[in-house]
Amino acid sequence: MENFEFYSPTFFEFGKDTENKAGELVKRFGGNKVLIHYGGGSVVRSGLLDRVKSSLDNENIPYVELGGVKPNPRSGLVYEGIDLCKKENVDFVLAVGGGSVIDSSKAIAAGVVYDGDFWDFYQGKRIEKALNIGTILTIAAAGSEGSPDSVITKEEGMFKRGASGDAIRPKFSILNPALTQTLPSFQSAAGITDIMAHLYERYLTNSTEVEVTDRLIEALLLTMKHEGPRVIENPDNYDARANIMWAGMMAHNNSCGVGRSQDWNSHTIEHELSALYDCAHGAGLAVTMPAVFTYTMNHNVMRFAKAAVRIWGCQMDFEHPEVTAKEGIEAFRNYLISIGMPKNFEELGAKEEDIPKLVNVLCRGDGREGTISGFVTLNEEDCTKIYKMMV
Amino acid sequence: MENFEFYSPTFFEFGKDTENKAGELVKRFGGNKVLIHYGGGSVVRSGLLDRVKSSLDNENIPYVELGGVKPNPRSGLVYEGIDLCKKENVDFVLAVGGGSVIDSSKAIAAGVVYDGDFWDFYQGKRIEKALNIGTILTIAAAGSEGSPDSVITKEEGMFKRGASGDAIRPKFSILNPALTQTLPSFQSAAGITDIMAHLYERYLTNSTEVEVTDRLIEALLLTMKHEGPRVIENPDNYDARANIMWAGMMAHNNSCGVGRSQDWNSHTIEHELSALYDCAHGAGLAVTMPAVFTYTMNHNVMRFAKAAVRIWGCQMDFEHPEVTAKEGIEAFRNYLISIGMPKNFEELGAKEEDIPKLVNVLCRGDGREGTISGFVTLNEEDCTKIYKMMV
Numbered sequence: 001m002e003n004f005e006f007y008s009p010t011f012f013e014f015g016k017d018t019e020n021k022a023g024e025l026v027k028r029f030g031g032n033k034v035l036i037h038y039g040g041g042s043v044v045r046s047g048l049l050d051r052v053k054s055s056l057d058n059e060n061i062p063y064v065e066l067g068g069v070k071p072n073p074r075s076g077l078v079y080e081g082i083d084l085c086k087k088e089n090v091d092f093v094l095a096v097g098g099g100s101v102i103d104s105s106k107a108i109a110a111g112v113v114y115d116g117d118f119w120d121f122y123q124g125k126r127i128e129k130a131l132n133i134g135t136i137l138t139i140a141a142a143g144s145e146g147s148p149d150s151v152i153t154k155e156e157g158m159f160k161r162g163a164s165g166d167a168i169r170p171k172f173s174i175l176n177p178a179l180t181q182t183l184p185s186f187q188s189a190a191g192i193t194d195i196m197a198h199l200y201e202r203y204l205t206n207s208t209e210v211e212v213t214d215r216l217i218e219a220l221l222l223t224m225k226h227e228g229p230r231v232i233e234n235p236d237n238y239d240a241r242a243n244i245m246w247a248g249m250m251a252h253n254n255s256c257g258v259g260r261s262q263d264w265n266s267h268t269i270e271h272e273l274s275a276l277y278d279c280a281h282g283a284g285l286a287v288t289m290p291a292v293f294t295y296t297m298n299h300n301v302m303r304f305a306k307a308a309v310r311i312w313g314c315q316m317d318f319e320h321p322e323v324t325a326k327e328g329i330e331a332f333r334n335y336l337i338s339i340g341m342p343k344n345f346e347e348l349g350a351k352e353e354d355i356p357k358l359v360n361v362l363c364r365g366d367g368r369e370g371t372i373s374g375f376v377t378l379n380e381e382d383c384t385k386i387y388k389m390m391v
Numbered sequence: 392m393e394n395f396e397f398y399s400p401t402f403f404e405f406g407k408d409t410e411n412k413a414g415e416l417v418k419r420f421g422g423n424k425v426l427i428h429y430g431g432g433s434v435v436r437s438g439l440l441d442r443v444k445s446s447l448d449n450e451n452i453p454y455v456e457l458g459g460v461k462p463n464p465r466s467g468l469v470y471e472g473i474d475l476c477k478k479e480n481v482d483f484v485l486a487v488g489g490g491s492v493i494d495s496s497k498a499i500a501a502g503v504v505y506d507g508d509f510w511d512f513y514q515g516k517r518i519e520k521a522l523n524i525g526t527i528l529t530i531a532a533a534g535s536e537g538s539p540d541s542v543i544t545k546e547e548g549m550f551k552r553g554a555s556g557d558a559i560r561p562k563f564s565i566l567n568p569a570l571t572q573t574l575p576s577f578q579s580a581a582g583i584t585d586i587m588a589h590l591y592e593r594y595l596t597n598s599t600e601v602e603v604t605d606r607l608i609e610a611l612l613l614t615m616k617h618e619g620p621r622v623i624e625n626p627d628n629y630d631a632r633a634n635i636m637w638a639g640m641m642a643h644n645n646s647c648g649v650g651r652s653q654d655w656n657s658h659t660i661e662h663e664l665s666a667l668y669d670c671a672h673g674a675g676l677a678v679t680m681p682a683v684f685t686y687t688m689n690h691n692v693m694r695f696a697k698a699a700v701r702i703w704g705c706q707m708d709f710e711h712p713e714v715t716a717k718e719g720i721e722a723f724r725n726y727l728i729s730i731g732m733p734k735n736f737e738e739l740g741a742k743e744e745d746i747p748k749l750v751n752v753l754c755r756g757d758g759r760e761g762t763i764s765g766f767v768t769l770n771e772e773d774c775t776k777i778y779k780m781m782v
Contacts, residue, residue: 003406015394
């Protein structure tokens with residue numbers, strides 16, 4: 001096992017009606033004036049925003065608001081949020097929404113206390129300080145509620161890039177599974193896919209002998225395998241929602257990533273799809289992962305066979321482990337289709353003729369020099385083939 | 392799933408040579424003067440204590456020392472530590488050792504900033520504040536390095552009792568698996584047993600539909616099942632030690648305990664054994680658990696069948712699930728014997744004629760009114776029968 005640091009200091013308040021503790025928690029974590037940051041109408045229509053405001057009012061904590069975050073959150077609104085926080089002397093950012101809202105909140109929180117352009121952080125500069133952040137999660141997916149990561153798309157060029165730093169870890173996250181019960185099935189399924197991708201990306205490693213991490217990943221993938229279809233079949237199944245919501249946090253606070261290398265090629269390849277077509281990240285991953293896994297399978301066929309046996313219940317073919325490995329990938333692909341995810345470019349809304357452009361941005365954009373690295377290092381030819389497998 | 396809070400803010404520094412970061416971490420977490428608290432000779436003989444001191448010296452952090460912690464740590468040394476810290480204006484307690492040293496450090500850290508008798512906390516008073524604590528772990532077992540818990544034995548009456556509070560969570564814990572390679576096999580096995588007990592106690596629940604927690608527990612038990620015998624066979628197996636050390640932390644920071652009821656009857660019943668005979672806690676648990684599990688099995692036979700199938704690889708007997716349940720308990724018992732743990736009172740050094748005394752302290756000591764509660768509520772008759780099953 002490689003040396004590592006693990007740090008996940010976020011306070012999690014989990015369960016029914018926990019959004020009513022927002023004010024109490026902002027106070028506990030030192031907030032005096034809050035920016036409530038959110039997305040579109042559902043947070044307003046459902047009454048959630050009003051409940052959050054009441055909770056802040058009860059603690060006499062003043063706030064300003066900024067809505068309008070879109071999926072694949074944009075830099076434009078981040079600049080707006082930074083200006084608003086500076087003007088209003090905000091010292092705490094409260095994200096009410098999903099991963100996009102939380103990621104946008106993290107960018108704002110870091111940008112407010114930084115003299116330069118916040119985009120510097122998304123070009124590799126480490127985030128050292130930020131305003132305190134709290135979250136009220138409305139979709140189980142990105143894991144941003146327990147992670148030090150943020151992904152933002154810059155409008156000029158549509159570059160989708162990530163930034164990281166302990167300073168943007170939420171001080172608290174409120175997770176009420178009931179808030180996810182009103183999600184459309186497609187969004188629930190996209191979230192489920194994203195969570196499973198976070199687990200698979202950590203499973204695809206070139207390190208050996210880290211059994212504890214393998215087992216933890218398998219545990220959460222088995223949970224998702226069990227609970228995913230139950231949520232699609234019955235959106236009001238609170239317990240299934242709860243298991244998925246907690247698994248989604250555990251999948252991405254790096255509990256399942258310690259002590260070894262990780263992949264992230266599927267994420268990197270998908271990011272260009274959602275940046276260009278504005279598709280749901282999870283839907284893009286559903287199309288990307290089976291292609292990437294099939295293309296890279298022979299790099300370590302036993303790793304894919306292990307996943308096939310332990311997660312998907314395949315029988316091990318001891319004479320032809322590649323058959324088992326392939327069966328596991330197919331089982332995963334069929335699972336994703338069964339919960340309503342797209343299976344190819346067409347269903348995703350992507351176009352074959354864009355592949356050269358996708359590959360160019362992927363492998364040459366933002367300082368990259370022709371390859372992306374993870375479980376396997378992939379060059380432009382590899383990436384072209386992988387995108388073509390998705391058609 | 393029941394509502395819950397989860398908070399595990401400890402910073403973990405894991406891997407080879409990480410004890411040399413002690414000084415840097417004490418500084419990062421605000422320590423100006425340190426009490427180094429430890430047990431016996433091995434920490435001194437191995438040179439670990441000197442390396443820790445050098446690390447503090449490098450950061451110009453002054454320290455005082457208090458050694459002499461014994462397994463099942465005693466209140467007497469805690470009082471001594473509290474006096475020393477007050478006299479020397481210590482503001483940070485650095486535990487160098489195993490669970491006993493860490494638990495003693497937690498008691499000292501809480502006692503220094505409390506006007507009353509620190510034992511109040513072990514009689515149910517919540518710990519609200521304490522000096523900051525760091526740990527350098529030398530045995531994978533108690534999980535105290537990532538928990539808010541401490542267990543101390545009061546010399547008068549030999550009461551062994553626990554206290555808890557976020558204030559005594561370590562600010563940082565240094566986990567170097569190589570430090571555990573020199574442990575005698577018996578101690579390694581006792582540690583393995585304790586870790587598995589922490590997992591089983593969380594598995595024995597009366598709540599339903601918390602699949603994520605079941606799966607996480609199974610993941611860590613499967614890890615222990617795989618790595619335990621490898622460590623006993625080859626004490627220098629770093630990777631096996633590392634997997635066990637991390638599983639030991641995860642087993643007890645409540646990652647595997649969210650959203651539902653837990654048991655802790657086996658721990659409670661064992662505590663009287665180690666208090667009376669001063670045996671290793673893990674060894675006591677190895678004798679206690681199979682008896683408790685067998686006695687309470689019919690309370691929820693499917694739960695034990697699930698453990699049997701998923702952890703121990705038993706075939707499910709769909710017509711007689713109690714047969715499968717029993718097989719799982721036997722498999723666990725045989726596993727414990729195979730790594731060198733005692734199987735009965737005699738091997739543990741306990742005496743049948745003490746059973747009335749054990750039951751009396753267990754069910755009547757320290758304010759209890761004739762029963763202990765967990766997965767099943769057990770009265771004096773039940774506890775007598777359980778102790779007799781261990782003979």
